[in-house]
Amino acid sequence: MNRVLNAFGIHGYGVSLREVRRYYRFLIPYFRPYWKGYAGLIAIMVANIGMTLFVAGFLKNITEAALQHHLQTVWRLLALGATLFGAAGVMGFCNTYLSTSITNQVKRDVTADLFDKLLHLPVSSMTSFHSGDAVSRLTNDVGTATGGVGTNLINILYLPIMAASSFLYLFHLNRQLSILCISFGPVALIAVVLFSKYMRTNGKAMQKQLGIIYSLINESLVGHMVIRSFVLEHIFSKKYRKANNAFVSLELKGAILRGGFFLCTQFVGAAAFLLSLGLGAADVARGTMSVGSLLAFTSLLQHLVSPFTGMAHQVGGLQRSLAAAERIWEVFDVPTEREGGEARMRRAGHSLCFRNVSLDYDGSRNAISNVSCSIPAGAVVALVGPSGAGKSTLFHLLLRFYEPTSGRILLDETPIDQFSVRDLRYLISFVPQETHLFSGTIRENLRYGRPSASDSDILRAAKDANIHEFIVSLPKGYDTEIGERGLRLSGGQRQRISIARAILKDAPILLLDEATSALDSETEQLIQDALDKLMRHRTTIVIAHRLSTVRNADAIFVMDDGHLVEKGTHHDLIHQNGLYSHLYRLQFREEQVGVVERDPNAEII
Incomplete structure (x- = not known):
C-alpha cells in the first residue's frame, strides 16, 4: 500500500x-x-x-x-x-x-x-x-x-x-x-x-x-x-x-x-x-x-x-x-461507559449511602459538593430545594450517568462502581418528570419496562397506573400507535404510561422525579395511591416539586446550591425555620390564594 x-x-x-x-x-x-x-x-x-x-x-x-x-x-x-x-x-x-x-x-x-x-x-x-x-x-x-x-x-x-x-x-x-x-x-x-x-x-x-x-x-x-x-x-x-x-x-x-x-x-x-x-x-x-x-x-x-x-x-x-x-x-474514539466491577448484587434490601460526594460537570463549578447522607433499605426519602440545587444530579450519579469527582456512593455498603452498570440499572426504576415515549404502540412502550413481560403483566401494570381504562377505550387498545415521542397523547396520559412502565419493571429502588406532576388532581390521587403501594418495601427517592406531597416521607433532604443544608422529617424541618420551612410556607400561601397548579420550574424543581 x-x-x-x-x-x-x-x-x-x-x-x-x-x-x-x-x-x-x-x-x-x-x-x-x-x-x-x-x-x-x-x-x-x-x-x-x-x-x-x-x-x-x-x-x-x-x-x-x-x-x-x-x-x-x-x-x-x-x-x-x-x-x-x-x-x-x-x-x-x-x-x-x-x-x-x-x-x-x-x-x-x-x-x-x-x-x-x-x-x-x-x-x-x-x-x-x-x-x-x-x-x-x-x-x-x-x-x-x-x-x-x-x-x-x-x-x-x-x-x-x-x-x-x-x-x-x-x-x-x-x-x-x-x-x-x-x-x-x-x-x-x-x-x-x-x-x-x-x-x-x-x-x-x-x-x-x-x-x-x-x-x-x-x-x-x-x-x-x-x-x-x-x-x-x-x-x-x-x-x-x-x-x-x-x-x-x-x-x-x-x-x-x-x-x-x-x-x-x-x-x-x-x-x-x-x-x-x-x-x-x-x-x-x-x-x-x-x-x-x-x-x-x-x-x-x-x-x-x-x-x-x-x-x-x-x-x-x-x-x-x-x-x-x-x-x-x-x-x-470516545471511551465507552465504564462498566464497573463484578460484585454480586442482591435483589432485596438495598440501602444507599452518599459519602462526601462531589461532582464537577464543567471543570469550573461543582454541581454538588460534599454531600453525605444515608437512606435505609425500604425508606421513602424526598429531595427538595430551589432550581439548580443539585437534586437531579444525585439521580444521575445513582444511575451512573456521571461518575463522582470525589467521594463514593454505596449500595448495601458496597461502592456502586464495583457493580456492573447493567446490574445496577436493572435494580432502579426511574420516572422522570419529562416523560419520553418511543414511536410505536402503547404495548411496545410498556414492554420496554420488562421485555419479557406477559400481556397479563402489562395489563396489571396499566391498571395500577390508572391508564388501563383509557387504553381500552382507544380503537386499537394496547396496539394503538402513539406517534413520535407520544405526541398523540396528553401529558397526563404519557406520564401514566411512564409510571406503568416503571411499575412493570418492578425494581427494588425507585427514583421518582415528581411522577404525578403532569396529572390533574383527581387522577393524581389515584396515581399517588398506586405509587404508595409500589413504594412499600422499596427504597424510594422522590424529587418533590410540591412539598405537600412529601409530608409523609421517612426523611426529607433539603439541597441548596449543591449542598445538603437540612435533613429531617416534615415536622422537624418546619420547626427549624430554615429553607424548607420558608419554601413550604411560600407554597402554602400561594395555594391559599388559588394557585393550585404551580410552575414547577419557578422556585422548586
Whole structure:
C-alpha cells in the first residue's frame, strides 16, 4: 500500500500515509466477512487488464489484415472480438453488482456499530453530540466514509498494474514514443499537489455543515409547536436558508475544485494523445511504424496516462472519505461507559449511602459538593430545594450517568462502581418528570419496562397506573400507535404510561422525579395511591416539586446550591425555620390564594 501511494506521489499532498493506514485499518474488520466478493473483484480486475491488452492487439491485427486484404482473418478476428466483448459486458455487470453489494454491506455494518457506540456513550459524552449531528454522522458521513471500500479500493491495485502492463505493451510497439508518453504521468500528479489539500478541507467543511443543517431540522421539527405559538417561522426559515446557502457555497467551491482538477487531467491526457498521434503518424510516413501499430498505440495510450489521472481522482475520493471518517472516528474514539466491577448484587434490601460526594460537570463549578447522607433499605426519602440545587444530579450519579469527582456512593455498603452498570440499572426504576415515549404502540412502550413481560403483566401494570381504562377505550387498545415521542397523547396520559412502565419493571429502588406532576388532581390521587403501594418495601427517592406531597416521607433532604443544608422529617424541618420551612410556607400561601397548579420550574424543581 505504501509503495503504491508513494509511486503515485500521494504522500505529502494532503493525504498522509498514517491517515490512509488508519483509514484502512479501521475498515479491514469490515472487509473480512466479504473476502470472497473481493476475490471476485480482483479476478475481474485481472481479466479487465487482459481484455484491455487484447483490444489493442485486436485493433492492430484487424487493421493490418484489412490493409492486406485478408478477409478471412478479418471475419475470424471479428467473431473472436464479439465473443470477448460479450464476456466483457458480463464482467462489467458482475463488477457493478459485487462492488455495490460489498459497499452497501460494509456501510450497513459500520452504521450498526456506530449506532451501537452512540447507545453506549456516557451521558456526559453524548451531550456533546447534537442529535441532528449524530444523525448526519450515521447517514451521510458513513456513506461518504465507506466510499473507498468497493471499486475504489480495487482501483488502488488496478490502476498501477494497468499502467505497468500498458507501458510494457507500448514499449514493445514503439520504445521511444512510449518513454516520451509516460513522462506525462508525473505531470498529472501536479493536479494532486494543487487541488487535493483544498478538496480535503472543503469536504470536511461540507460534512460539518451538513451536521448543522440536520441539527436545525431536528430542532425545528421537535419544537414545531413552540415555533408556531411564538410565531418564529420566519426566524427559523431564515436560519435554515442561511445554513443551506452556506452548504451550497461549499458545494460550488467543491465543484470548482473538481472542475479545475478535471481540466488539468484532461489537458494532460489530450496533450499525450496528440503528441503520440503526431509523432506516430510521422513514423508511419517514414515506414518505421505500421498503421495497425499506431492505432493500437493511440488506443492503449489512455491506459498508460489515465492511471495517473485516475489515481488523482482516487485521491480526491479518498480525501472526502477521510474527511467523513474523521467525524466517525470522533465518536468511536470516545471511551465507552465504564462498566464497573463484578460484585454480586442482591435483589432485596438495598440501602444507599452518599459519602462526601462531589461532582464537577464543567471543570469550573461543582454541581454538588460534599454531600453525605444515608437512606435505609425500604425508606421513602424526598429531595427538595430551589432550581439548580443539585437534586437531579444525585439521580444521575445513582444511575451512573456521571461518575463522582470525589467521594463514593454505596449500595448495601458496597461502592456502586464495583457493580456492573447493567446490574445496577436493572435494580432502579426511574420516572422522570419529562416523560419520553418511543414511536410505536402503547404495548411496545410498556414492554420496554420488562421485555419479557406477559400481556397479563402489562395489563396489571396499566391498571395500577390508572391508564388501563383509557387504553381500552382507544380503537386499537394496547396496539394503538402513539406517534413520535407520544405526541398523540396528553401529558397526563404519557406520564401514566411512564409510571406503568416503571411499575412493570418492578425494581427494588425507585427514583421518582415528581411522577404525578403532569396529572390533574383527581387522577393524581389515584396515581399517588398506586405509587404508595409500589413504594412499600422499596427504597424510594422522590424529587418533590410540591412539598405537600412529601409530608409523609421517612426523611426529607433539603439541597441548596449543591449542598445538603437540612435533613429531617416534615415536622422537624418546619420547626427549624430554615429553607424548607420558608419554601413550604411560600407554597402554602400561594395555594391559599388559588394557585393550585404551580410552575414547577419557578422556585422548586
